Amino acid sequence: xxxxxxxxxxxxxxxxxxxxxxxxxxxxxxxxxxxxxxxxxxxxxxxxxxxxxxxxxxxxxxxxxxxxxxxxxxxxxxxxxxxxxxxxxxxxxxxxxxxxxxxxxxxxxxxxxxxxxxxxxxxxxxxxxxxxxxxxxxxxxxxxxxxxxxxxxxxxxxxxxxxxxxxxxxxxxxxxxxxxxxxxxxxxxxxxxxxxxxxxxxxxxxxxxxxxxxxxxxxxxxxxxxxxxx
Amino acid sequence: xxxxxxxxxxxxxxxxxxxxxxxxxxxxxxxxxxxxxxxxxxxxxxxxxxxxxxxxxxxxxxxxxxxxxxxxxxxxxxxxxxxxxxxxxxxxxxxxxxxxxxxxxxxxxxxxxxxxxxxxxxxxxxxxxxxxxxxxxxxxxxxxxxxxxxxxxxxxxxxxxxxxxxxxxxxxxxxxxxxxxxxxxxxxxxxxxxxxxxxxxxxxxxxxxxxxxxxxxxxxxxxxxxxxxx
DNA sequence: CGATAAACGGACGACACCTTCCACTTGCCG
DNA sequence: CGGCAAGTGGAAGGTGTCGTCCGTTTATCG
Numbered sequence: 018x019x020x021x022x023x024x025x026x027x028x029x030x031x032x033x034x035x036x037x038x039x040x041x042x043x044x045x046x047x048x049x050x051x052x053x054x055x056x057x058x059x060x061x062x063x064x065x066x067x068x069x070x071x072x073x074x075x076x077x078x079x080x081x082x083x084x085x086x087x088x089x090x091x092x093x094x095x096x097x098x099x100x101x102x103x104x105x106x107x108x109x110x111x112x113x114x115x116x117x118x119x120x121x122x123x124x125x126x127x128x129x130x131x132x133x134x135x136x137x138x139x140x141x142x143x144x145x146x147x148x149x150x151x152x153x154x155x156x157x158x159x160x161x162x163x164x165x166x167x168x169x170x171x172x173x174x175x176x177x178x179x180x181x182x183x184x185x186x187x188x189x190x191x192x193x194x195x196x197x198x199x200x201x202x203x204x205x206x207x208x209x210x211x212x213x214x215x216x217x218x219x220x221x222x223x224x225x226x227x228x229x230x231x232x233x234x235x236x237x238x239x240x241x242x243x244x245x246x247x
Numbered sequence: 248x249x250x251x252x253x254x255x256x257x258x259x260x261x262x263x264x265x266x267x268x269x270x271x272x273x274x275x276x277x278x279x280x281x282x283x284x285x286x287x288x289x290x291x292x293x294x295x296x297x298x299x300x301x302x303x304x305x306x307x308x309x310x311x312x313x314x315x316x317x318x319x320x321x322x323x324x325x326x327x328x329x330x331x332x333x334x335x336x337x338x339x340x341x342x343x344x345x346x347x348x349x350x351x352x353x354x355x356x357x358x359x360x361x362x363x364x365x366x367x368x369x370x371x372x373x374x375x376x377x378x379x380x381x382x383x384x385x386x387x388x389x390x391x392x393x394x395x396x397x398x399x400x401x402x403x404x405x406x407x408x409x410x411x412x413x414x415x416x417x418x419x420x421x422x423x424x425x426x427x428x429x430x431x432x433x434x435x436x437x438x439x440x441x442x443x444x445x446x447x448x449x450x451x452x453x454x455x456x457x458x459x460x461x462x463x464x465x466x467x468x469x470x471x472x473x474x475x476x477x
Numbered sequence: 478c479g480a481t482a483a484a485c486g487g488a489c490g491a492c493a494c495c496t497t498c499c500a501c502t503t504g505c506c507g
Numbered sequence: 508c509g510g511c512a513a514g515t516g517g518a519a520g521g522t523g524t525c526g527t528c529c530g531t532t533t534a535t536c537g
Contacts, residue, residue: 197427
């Protein structure tokens with residue numbers, strides 16, 4: 018498991034995903050089934066992408082379709098839950114990076130970690146770029162992430178470690194590009210991703226003076242808006 | 248249509264795609280329908296990807312499903328025909344590049360052109376990376392293309408215009424990465440692709456000395472073999 | 478023009494997946 | 508231990524796509 022950095026130590030993460038967040042606590046067996054479904058779903062999404070038939074997940078989890086649908090009314094809600102942990106890892110990674118005194122190293126770390134996660138996990142990539150209508154605070158997280166990245170970029174530029182014409186959207190660009198290499202075997206994807214990232218990080222350095230084509234409007238915000246239109 | 252370079256002038260391309268290549272010539276109306284199907288298919292594949300229901304293509308072409316299936320027994324055969332022209336453009340581009348006295352400029356041209364085609368054409372990307380069991384000489388073309396690229400890379404290195412640790416598979420890597428940006432609007436995709444390519448081309452230059460992670464086994468050959476296993 | 482075979486498209490059966498309903502089971506609490 | 512509500516899974520209805528069959532149309536040629 019080279020791709021899953023340990024969570025940032027600090028305030029003990031309050032037990033998320035353990036039971037349904039809001040209402041009445043689930044009955045013991047129900048809770049068990051819910052966990053099992055999530056477990057199977059993670060596995061399935063990871064290896065086969067987010068298009069796997071929900072029926073198959075239910076079957077492999079040893080429950081009926083109805084059970085799955087009662088817990089997760091929509092496919093998106095299941096995906097959202099299944100990757101909640103991974104997303105929170107992303108946030109931690111970003112926080113770590115912001116805490117790093119060397120902004121360039123911080124930037125590299127975020128990018129490398131997230132890209133490795135993408136490369137090892139087919140479903141994560143899909144989840145990462147899709148919306149989570151259910152997760153109420155997803156938008157907030159997203160905004161926070163973008164702000165964090167922007168700050169990181171600014172600091173790296175100020176430190177003279179990042180080319181001046183670098184645009185925050187270039188990170189999205191890199192992530193999109195990286196998502197292109199996913200789909201082969203885990204090993205191959207990871208190797209390809211690493212090399213790609215290395216190439217790109219090099220070209221982000223300030224020594225480069227050659228002019229670039231203008232950045233594309235690729236904020237995660239716009240990206241999601243565009244996808245929605247499709 | 249900024250992405251479709253004109254075909255290389257030279258021996259007048261013998262009329263492909265005009266009628267069924269081998270057997271009895273088609274009846275006039277049949278030929279017309281066939282053309283119309285291909286036209287619609289190209290459009291549909293380009294804008295919606297290669298997963299569009301064949302029934303929809305038939306309907307939009309004003310023919311019954313049976314007609315489509317009679318002409319193109321499998322989905323792959325339709326895709327293959329629909330993108331035959333584009334693929335031949337790729338080959339021409341490569342030939343042009345090989346003819347260029349400046350190998351670096353040649354390399355840039357191939358990459359930029361093909362990436363632009365990918366970025367403007369959703370279906371092309373899928374077609375490019377998928378197999379064509381029908382097209383007998385597809386394998387031959389592919390091999391030829393790989394050999395050509397290898398030669399181009401070699402020449403560029405010998406001319407001191409390409410970093411020494413560049414691997415031919417890095418071109419595949421770049422194309423895969425580029426395919427990741429497809430999916431947004433045509434404009435956005437193209438802008439993103441251009442910037443990505445610019446970044447990567449810069450990092451291919453020989454001034455870079457920092458060590459890279461090893462190349463991934465991404466020959467088009469292996470790639471297709473791996474996909475087949477999926 | 479008229480015969481003939483090629484070509485056509487509507488309709489249909491098969492299949493996969495989604496989603497809901499409902500009669501039955503079972504954990505939980507008094 | 509017993510009743511009840513929460514929970515369950517199988518079965519069934521719905522939808523969309525695939526791929527084919529077959530009666531009808533129509534281009535082509537004499």
